[in-house]
Amino acid sequence: MEPTAKALSRTYGDRVYPDPWEKVLDYRRVREYAAEHPTAGRVRVGRALDLPAERVRGWLEDVVPDPVRGINTAIDRSWLDPDPDGEMAAALVDLLAHVLAGGSIPADNYVPAVTPGERVSAAEIRAAFERVGVETRTRNADTPGRATEVVPTCDGTVLGRCLVAMGAPTGAKTSLDHLPAVVWDVPRPVRRSFARTYVRHRGLDYADKSTTRVQVERPSSFIAELREVLDDVIDERVTTADAGLTISAAAARELGVE
Template sequence: MVPTAVSLARTYSDREYPDPWEKVLDYRRVREYAAEHPNHGRIRVGKALDLPSGRVRGWLDGGMPDSVRGIQTAIDHGWLDPDPESETAAALVELLAHVLAGGSIATESYGPAVTPGKRVSPTEVRNAFECVGVETRTRNADTPNRATEIVPTCAGTVLGRCLVAMGAPTGAKTSLDHLPAVVWDVPRSVRRSFARIYVRHRGLNYADKSTTRVQVERPSSFIEELREVLDDVIDERVTTADAGLTISAAAARELGVE
């Protein structure tokens, strides 16, 4: 699914709220009540809404939960509830492909990063971020034994949380057993772009073979769903075997990943 306020809020952890979305609702209740009763202090507001006065005080004094701030940032960028047929949804799904195939989302910070490859240039990765409205910088370009990464310069943690809300994992991706459902929610042309980006990141060619090999360290269910996406967007032959996919030369030409 595309990211929503609810799914974004639930990427935040909170010791006081088993469901972080409830904190967003409580914050909104406090702000609405305070707007209607501007002379009421924290104790009266807390009693009226059955909330601890200490929690209410911070919100009355201009404090804001991180989840609420994140939702506002996502709204400002147009990331929440985009029409699946929209350019925003397409841009988010294409960035999702870059992250799943050639990048990661940090477990602690939720910051996304994408490593360019032989077929995927730094310019293309930067454009993928810019299409969702964030500027980027290059990280580790001069650091030995570290992959060069393209990362956002602003709103990156909220963008990463939106991608997680869409189905991307944080940290290691080896346990990801299904493609994000949003891939099937967008138009076929966007799904084709998702597949092309994924194969361009992960595809390998051998001098003695005309096929393209996509090696994926994922459960077989993920690999099978990736093949289903390829079967949906191209007519030529794609097969699964040995923890990966084999794409015929004709299929590679049809997909545009020769």
């Protein structure tokens, strides 16, 4: 699923609206009514739309609800409803691979962070963020005991929420039991790039073996779907094992992760 305004809005909590998308719709109704009736006050608007006058008051005074603000930012960034065959969809899926395999999205602020590894450099991760139009900084590079992370410097919360709307989890990823459906919505070359990025983050080499082990602490359903993606984009052998996959040397060469 590509990020949509409705899915993005539902990443925001709200004390009044069980479904934050309804808040977005009510805000739009208020703004449209006010535009058509410029002299109407909060009481008249509230009565006309069956909404509390105090709620209407803020929206008439240019208070923008958080989900509306997020949607507006995502629209400006071209992150919502991208063409599945277009460059932005490819860039978002590539970044999604980095986050799923080598990063995280904290539930408290939604700012995505990705950790470099042996095969994946900080420069490559920065390039993935920049591909969706976001600049980055490096965090914890000089902090002992903390992993170095690449994080966005602007609109990171909205970007993270868009990735969650695409199927990325917040917090611990070990409970993620399915690959995001968007991986199957994009063209095969983009899916191949997703698989390559994932394996490059998670792949382990052994001194006495020519195979690559992909260690994945996920439910078996997730591992099975990851194998389906690999089987779709390469011809060489990939096998499923406990808590991960084993990629033959030929498959690693074909995928470009030797």
